[in-house]
Amino acid sequence: MDNVSTVEVAKEKLDRWLQNGTIIAGAKLPSERELEELLGVKRMTLRQALLNLESESKIFRKDRKGWFVALPRFIYNPKSSASFKLAALEQGREPSWDFIEKSLVSSYPAVVESLLEEGDSGELYRITGWGALDNHKVFYHETFINPRIAQGFIDKLGHDSFSHLWEEEYKKKIVTQRLAFRPIRMSGDVCKIIGGSVGTPAILVEKYRADSNKNIIQIDIEYWRFESVDFFINL
Known part of the structure; x- marks a missing residue:
């Protein structure tokens, strides 16, 4: 399994995409398979990075629809x-x-x-x-x-x-x-x-x-x- 530093690298790259507007508020993130390829990481690493961003209220999940960028609170x-x-x-x-x-x-x-x-x-x-x-x-x-x-x-x-x-x-x-x-x-x-x-x-x-x-x-x-x-x- 990838170590914590790899998770942090994936999380920071995703976070930059959110901050610079690459993916706008309310928009759907690419599928997890696409994100694995874009970030060059394994599934477990990506999932942990996504969960970390969710815990910081930066993204959220919709059942059966995937991950979305959080709207203004x-x-x-x-x-x-x-x-x-x-x-x-x-x-x-x-x-x-x-x-x-x-x-x-x-x-x-x-x-x-x-x-x-x-x-x-x-x-x-x-x-x-x-x-x-x-x-x-x-x-x-x-x-x-x-x-x-x-x-x-x-x-x-x-x-x-x-x-x-x-x-x-x-x-x-x-x-x-x-x-x-x-x-x-x-x-x-x-x-x-x-x-x-x-x-x-x-x-x-x-x-x-x-x-x-x-x-x-x-x-x-x-x-x-x-x-x-x-x-x-x-x-």
Whole structure:
């Protein structure tokens, strides 16, 4: 097997191609076989060089499609009340999004059980969807809401933001009360939605949203592609 220095040489050459624009942001890299020939290295050496660049958020994988050059990172304040659409447009990006499923469920992660109160049926609204920047899907989300607090929420949601519906229909202004972050590897289910291979690095964000009385009324679980986002919070 090639030694580490050979891996570093391959990585540095690839990195130069990225920095000088030989391969532009969002573009697909040549196939691994082509890269082996261009760099004059063996498959294992190339794979390690690619994984090193992936860990530095310079490239990313799409399942069955190959390697791509990372797009500019989205600057994301998860505590902000601004919508994903507005934040993206302010950064000169082209946002798109869609909902996948809106349903009433009785099976859900333990972290969302705090939405329930004594006497509730045990069912929650579950809304799943994805968000994309410049036609590249960067996150998948699952949102949970107690139907007792917001009856008919999934029927009224349409294509509006959650915040807009809370304010217009239920007269509630919601704020992010608590956040939790942790690095994970994407599961097969998430990969099917936003691309990537099983085990692709991702960041899990749990957002607990509250009304003006500090009651948690919505919990979002978001899975962000590792290379796509930088988080910040103003204190």
